[in-house]
Amino acid sequence: MDLLQLRYFRAVARTEHLGRAATQLRVAQPSLSRTIARLEADLGVPLFDRQGRGIRLNRFGAAFLARVDRALGELDDARTELADLAGSGCGSVVVAAENLAVLRTVLGSYLAAYPDVAVRLSQCSPEETATRLQAGTVDLAVLSQRLDRPGIAGRDLITEEVLLAVPPGHRLARRRRVPVSELLSEPFVTTGPDYWPRTLLDRLFAPTGRQPVIACEGDEPASLRGLVALGLGVGLLPAMARPSPGARVSWLHVDAPDCSRTLSLYWREGAYLPLSAQRFRDMAAERFAAIEDGRAPGGL
Template sequence: MDLLQLRYFRMVAHAENVSRVAEELRVAQPSLSRTITRLEAELGVPLFDRQGRRLRLNRFGAAFLERVERALDELDGARRELADLAGPDQGSVAIGAENLIVVQHVVADFVQRYPGVRVQLFSGTAAQVAARLSAGEIDLGVVSKPLDIPGLAERKLLDEEVLLAVSLNHPLAHRDRVAVAELAEESFITTSADYWQRTLLDRVFCRAGLSPNIACEGDEPAAIRHLIATGLGIGLLPAMSRDYPGPPVSWLRIDDIHCRRTLHLVWRQDAYLPVAAQRFREMAAERFARDRPGDP
């Protein structure tokens, strides 16, 4: 067996979907399937239970995955540690976030200070960021939803109020604050339940004994403000959004002291953290401490 087989196996084992992994890797699905089949033949046992096109990791696969994870983590850690020893300013750092806008200023500062370091960015849900961390595909994650996963360390970057954004011609646009009960008939623009915005919206309404009316739900957090500005609906946005360029909207506070979000930087405790990632972690903490948004 070779390293490529093991890396492919790990990805398929986590996704339990050959088509999805093949698309992500940009390889032909039959080729990926043959790679897994050859690995199983070499090991002498099936690693997956197959039901039509669906795969499910079986007990052999689960046991093998545990060892593969350990072996690949050690090899990746050794490679990155050697890169640090050869020249800490020539390494790399990979970061995942639910919305890359939240790290744009830190990335800009980092690239300016360490131009020789290769920076990779990935966006996705908190669960996808966690999966990439677990697989060793990224060094750091920036998330707003708690990651209840053993072995992760975290540092709080920001605790901020979440505001209600409405279009400039909305009847509430002249208000400074609003009660949740007043929003019962409003149409909301939000994300899918995989993102923190939707989770928070549901919780805020649940505390008031209500359910939000969803007019638009998607997987593009950055598009919410633009859609709100068109008058399609209203939505929740973090206070820091006021500092980002975008179409003008009116900002209101919601009468719910729990309408807040906490931004965390997370990393694996059991994996080697490259010098570049350590430096990015410190720069992120410093930048967010310096740029904490004030109340409206």
């Protein structure tokens, strides 16, 4: 068994498709098939169940993949750590978030301070973000949901009030505060259940025994303010969005306990975090602490 076999196996295991894995690895499919067959022969067990022309990872393959992920992850971390120690290269950092707008707070400063670092951003659902983090395909993840998974470490960046945004001319536009009881019939612009605005909305409505009226449900939190401004409905937005330029809305405080969200930064616990990612993590913590303390302006 060699490293090439392990990397080939991991690609096939993740895609469960020889053709796609071969394309990803830039090798011929027959060569990839022979490599997997030799690995299975060496291990003495099949790693995949063959179903016609398709393949499925079986229980042996799933157990082996967990070990291979850890082994290859350690080797990749070792290569990165040695490069950092030797001071060679400029490094890279891969950051995933459910809403890329929150990264603007730190991204400009980071790029100015480290212009030679290759920065890659990825926007995906909180569940997919967590999966990518655990798999080691991203260095850092920024989420507004608590991520309680084995092998994941994190720190809170900021806890901020969540406000109600209403369109111009709305019956509540001149109010400063509103209880949830006055919102029972209001149409809401919100996200799907996997994202924090919907989770918070459902929690606020739970004591009333009513379900919120959903006028729009999407997976792009950054678009909510514009849809509210168009008059489609009202929406819950973080206070950080208030000073941002863009669609005009009116802002109200919601009279409900803990109407807030906490933005947190996560990374793999115990794995080597590249120096470029360590710097991004530290700069993010400093930037958001300054916003929370009022020493720096917010805005998304």
